[in-house]
Amino acid sequence: MTGSYVIAEVAARTGLTAHTLRYYERAGLIEPPAREWNGHRRYTEGDLGMITILTKLRATGMPIEGMRRYAALCRQGPGNEAERRALLIEHREQVLSRLDQLQADLAVVDLKIEMYAPATGSGADFGRMEDLCSGAQSSQPLVT
Amino acid sequence: MTGSYVIAEVAARTGLTAHTLRYYERAGLIEPPAREWNGHRRYTEGDLGMITILTKLRATGMPIEGMRRYAALCRQGPGNEAERRALLIEHREQVLSRLDQLQADLAVVDLKIEMYAPATGSGADFGRMEDLCSGAQSSQPLVT
DNA sequence: GCTTGACTTAGAGCGCGCTCGAAGCTGAAG
DNA sequence: CTTCAGCTTCGAGCGCGCTCTAAGTCAAGC
Numbered sequence: 001m002t003g004s005y006v007i008a009e010v011a012a013r014t015g016l017t018a019h020t021l022r023y024y025e026r027a028g029l030i031e032p033p034a035r036e037w038n039g040h041r042r043y044t045e046g047d048l049g050m051i052t053i054l055t056k057l058r059a060t061g062m063p064i065e066g067m068r069r070y071a072a073l074c075r076q077g078p079g080n081e082a083e084r085r086a087l088l089i090e091h092r093e094q095v096l097s098r099l100d101q102l103q104a105d106l107a108v109v110d111l112k113i114e115m116y117a118p119a120t121g122s123g124a125d126f127g128r129m130e131d132l133c134s135g136a137q138s139s140q141p142l143v144t
Numbered sequence: 145m146t147g148s149y150v151i152a153e154v155a156a157r158t159g160l161t162a163h164t165l166r167y168y169e170r171a172g173l174i175e176p177p178a179r180e181w182n183g184h185r186r187y188t189e190g191d192l193g194m195i196t197i198l199t200k201l202r203a204t205g206m207p208i209e210g211m212r213r214y215a216a217l218c219r220q221g222p223g224n225e226a227e228r229r230a231l232l233i234e235h236r237e238q239v240l241s242r243l244d245q246l247q248a249d250l251a252v253v254d255l256k257i258e259m260y261a262p263a264t265g266s267g268a269d270f271g272r273m274e275d276l277c278s279g280a281q282s283s284q285p286l287v288t
Numbered sequence: 289g290c291t292t293g294a295c296t297t298a299g300a301g302c303g304c305g306c307t308c309g310a311a312g313c314t315g316a317a318g
Numbered sequence: 319c320t321t322c323a324g325c326t327t328c329g330a331g332c333g334c335g336c337t338c339t340a341a342g343t344c345a346a347g348c
Contacts, residue, residue: 007325018325019307027305038314040325053256059249064305085260088253095250099243105203106239109232112197116229152294162295163337171335182344184295208335 003045010043014051021051028068029054031075050074060095147189154187158195165195172212173198175219194218204239 007018016024024030030051033043043051050071057067066087073084151162160168168174174195177185187195194215201211210231217228 017307020305022327023306036325038325039327040314053252056249056252058305060246060253081260082262085257088257088260092250092253092257095246095253099246102204102239102243105200106236108197108200109204109236109239113229113232113236116225116232118226150295161337164335166297167336182295183297184344202335 005043005048007041007043010048010051013048014055016051016055024051024054027064029064029071031071057091060091061098062091066091149187149192151185151187154192154195157192158199160195160199168195168198171208173208173215175215201235204235205242206235210235 005013007021010016010021011018014021021030025032031047033041033047036042054067054071057070058064062070070084070087073080073087149157151165154160154165155162158165165174169176175191177187177191180186198211198215201214202208206214214228214231217224217231
């Protein structure tokens with residue numbers, strides 16, 4: 001029947017390790033799930049869903065603290081959907097600008113790759129590498 | 145005369161700190177630059193170019209070790225352009241697949257955002273959050 | 289002459305996100 | 319009864335990429 005998983009099953013389904021799941025729980029990202037009589041965690045389908053969305057937030061670069069805040073809102077129950085939404089939207093904005101930056105930086109790498117291209121008909125001669133990237137950087141924290 | 149910078153100038157232009165520049169040097173990413181009589185580093189225009197491309201590699205998620213390998217090839221001098229190119233191309237592949245994954249994960253977040261949308265004409269009723277993300281994950285290391 | 293500030297070195301410390309180890313309990317299999 | 323696998327807790331350790339401290343040198347300005 002749908003809806004009861006021991007930690008190893010959740011690990012298998014979410015791609016996290018059992019260790020990480022416990023860590024997330026300690027960190028306040030996950031509701032402490034119900035326990036069996038012997039103390040073993042029993043995760044519900046809903047837990048699984050929450051964990052999954054958390055992994056997506058993590059995968060898109062949200063720091064643990066942000067996840068914690070989102071999880072706190074969810075735990076508060078209905079009524080704060082606007083806040084949750086705002087949190088996610090702000091995160092999305094950040095991801096999008098990270099994506100933009102990433103593509104810009106990658107473009108420079110691409111240019112460099114072309115400079116290394118074995119002599120093609122296009123006659124790409126070797127410019128000096130420093131001509132590639134002039135001007136001050138964005139002085140951002142170099143987030144990945 | 146273009147082409148002589150003390151460390152603070154390089155820091156200003158690259159967005160790195162002087163500390164980080166020295167660290168990169170220690171780590172084998174940067175050629176130890178020439179020194180003035182008093183021991184102060186003097187970076188050339190070429191150094192600046194190299195550092196800049198390194199920051200692009202870093203910004204696109206290349207680990208220090210990869211940068212070190214690229215820098216080593218560059219330091220070896222001409223003749224290994226194919227190798228450098230291959231290294232950069234492999235990196236590009238990785239960045240591109242990271243971008244894909246990032247977009248996929250972001251799409252899930254977007255979906256979630258829509259679920260939180262204030263009641264629109266489209267009548268988005270609240271599905272259960274776990275319906276969003278079913279199935280096993282990619283079990284990837286959750287790279288950012 | 290003294291202070292200030294930019295540089296030098298070696299090496300320690302930190303923040304993040306896990307990751308792992310040790311010791312202990314339980315239930316089932318041999 | 320023994321062994322094994324899988325869970326439990328607590329807390330330490332780790333890898334990465336910086337980031338900072340301390341102590342020293344030198345040059346210029348007041």
